Amino acid sequence: MSESKLPLEGIRVLDLTHARAGPTAVRQLADWGADAIKIEVPVDPVASDSGQGLGGARHGPDFLNLHRNKRAISLNLKKPEGLEIFMALAKDADIIVENFRMEVKHRLGIDYESVKAINPRIIYGSISGFGQTGPISKRAGVDQIAQGMGGLMSITGLPGQGPVRVGIPIADLTAGMYLAQGILLALIERGQSGQGQWVHTSLLEAQISMLDFQAARWLIDQDVPGQAGNDHPTNIPMGAFKTLDGAVNIAASGGRLWIRFLEVAGAEGLAEHPDYNTAKLRSANRAQLNEVVGEIMAKRTSQDWIESLSEAGVPCGPINSIDQTFAEPQVQHLGIATPMQHPVKGEVMVVGQPVNLERTPQPDQIRLPTPEAGGNTDEVLADLGFDQAKIDDLRSRGVV
Numbered sequence: 001m002s003e004s005k006l007p008l009e010g011i012r013v014l015d016l017t018h019a020r021a022g023p024t025a026v027r028q029l030a031d032w033g034a035d036a037i038k039i040e041v042p043v044d045p046v047a048s049d050s051g052q053g054l055g056g057a058r059h060g061p062d063f064l065n066l067h068r069n070k071r072a073i074s075l076n077l078k079k080p081e082g083l084e085i086f087m088a089l090a091k092d093a094d095i096i097v098e099n100f101r102m103e104v105k106h107r108l109g110i111d112y113e114s115v116k117a118i119n120p121r122i123i124y125g126s127i128s129g130f131g132q133t134g135p136i137s138k139r140a141g142v143d144q145i146a147q148g149m150g151g152l153m154s155i156t157g158l159p160g161q162g163p164v165r166v167g168i169p170i171a172d173l174t175a176g177m178y179l180a181q182g183i184l185l186a187l188i189e190r191g192q193s194g195q196g197q198w199v200h201t202s203l204l205e206a207q208i209s210m211l212d213f214q215a216a217r218w219l220i221d222q223d224v225p226g227q228a229g230n231d232h233p234t235n236i237p238m239g240a241f242k243t244l245d246g247a248v249n250i251a252a253s254g255g256r257l258w259i260r261f262l263e264v265a266g267a268e269g270l271a272e273h274p275d276y277n278t279a280k281l282r283s284a285n286r287a288q289l290n291e292v293v294g295e296i297m298a299k300r301t302s303q304d305w306i307e308s309l310s311e312a313g314v315p316c317g318p319i320n321s322i323d324q325t326f327a328e329p330q331v332q333h334l335g336i337a338t339p340m341q342h343p344v345k346g347e348v349m350v351v352g353q354p355v356n357l358e359r360t361p362q363p364d365q366i367r368l369p370t371p372e373a374g375g376n377t378d379e380v381l382a383d384l385g386f387d388q389a390k391i392d393d394l395r396s397r398g399v400v
Helices: 021-031 061-066 080-091 102-108 112-116 143-149 170-193 203-211 213-221 255-265 268-272 279-284 286-297 302-311 322-327 329-334 377-383 388-396
Strands: 012-015 035-040 070-074 095-098 123-128 197-202 238-242 247-251 316-318 337-342 346-351
Touching: 012 021, 012 080, 021 035, 021 061, 021 070, 021 095, 021 123, 021 170, 061 346, 070 377, 095 170, 112 123, 123 170, 143 170, 143 203, 170 197, 170 203, 197 203, 203 213, 238 286, 247 302, 255 268, 255 302, 279 286, 302 316, 322 329, 377 388
Parallel strands: 012 035, 012 095, 035 070, 095 123, 123 197
Antiparallel strands: 238 247, 247 316, 337 346
16 A cells, blocks of 8 residues: 555544435545544444445445445434534534535534534535525435436437436536535635635536536527437537447547548548538538448447557547446556455455546555444544443443
């Protein structure tokens, strides 16, 4: 493991999150060295490991991947002593991350203003479905609801297919990453002002932000995008094409790339075809051109196309299943599948960080395995000055 100091070492995060968006934000911070303490409701010690809600079973792949590099304590915030312990932790914490509904965090007494009163330097990160205020801010929101409301499902799938969700919880994941970015910005600003602040985003805001150029088409030109399937919405030809033995993605829409593609395909005559000799014409005659390109692509194998087009500088690539993705030599070289030593599961692989810092190399394995439920309660409470007798008493009364 690398001995380099990680950039967030010395930063303490209290993780009050559940589901996926909030835990994703905390994972970003924990992976880069923050001491993340996951606060969970005390569970029945004889309860099964069946898993509840998003994240699934505690020893399942989703939960193991989502909650690595964290410590875990059990704490009943509904009990006065539980709230007292939380506030003792919050007094010296740098960051709190939560995704409770507004009324819940106020009822529990763990809202930003309550924490700020004892720790003005706290950076308090919140994720909600639709925002902290507004006409539907109190509604429960999950990823697929945000995908639909945020417009993504209307532009995903084949033309005329009807709404289609994306195959990952993209609103959850991007909301988590945006919140982590906001928290880091607030951390930098705190170094200037000495003050913390409330940082918040929502699944809906994150989803709309991820529309990017599709949203700009409407905002600037009042052009409402539709479903384009595997074709690029504006650049032609760009998309998935069947080959002799499968399918590949190609991106040959630019004038120079289009000519290079035709040279590799042995179809130079199409360059002067009156229906395709400008980008505007290629877009206008999209269906017809895709059919012509499809006939050409079907004559050679996927590997043949990938090798010849890559040599010519035309972007292209295979369409992998996930197992094939991790078998790719380039993926293996990048090392994004990262080992984690787990006390129950042994060595497992999780998805590592995609960001590389030149002077701060990533550790070559996960520092802390995904914790057992409440697995670090005793050590965290001991740091607060509790002796074992007091901890045992708190546990017997369901406080921890």
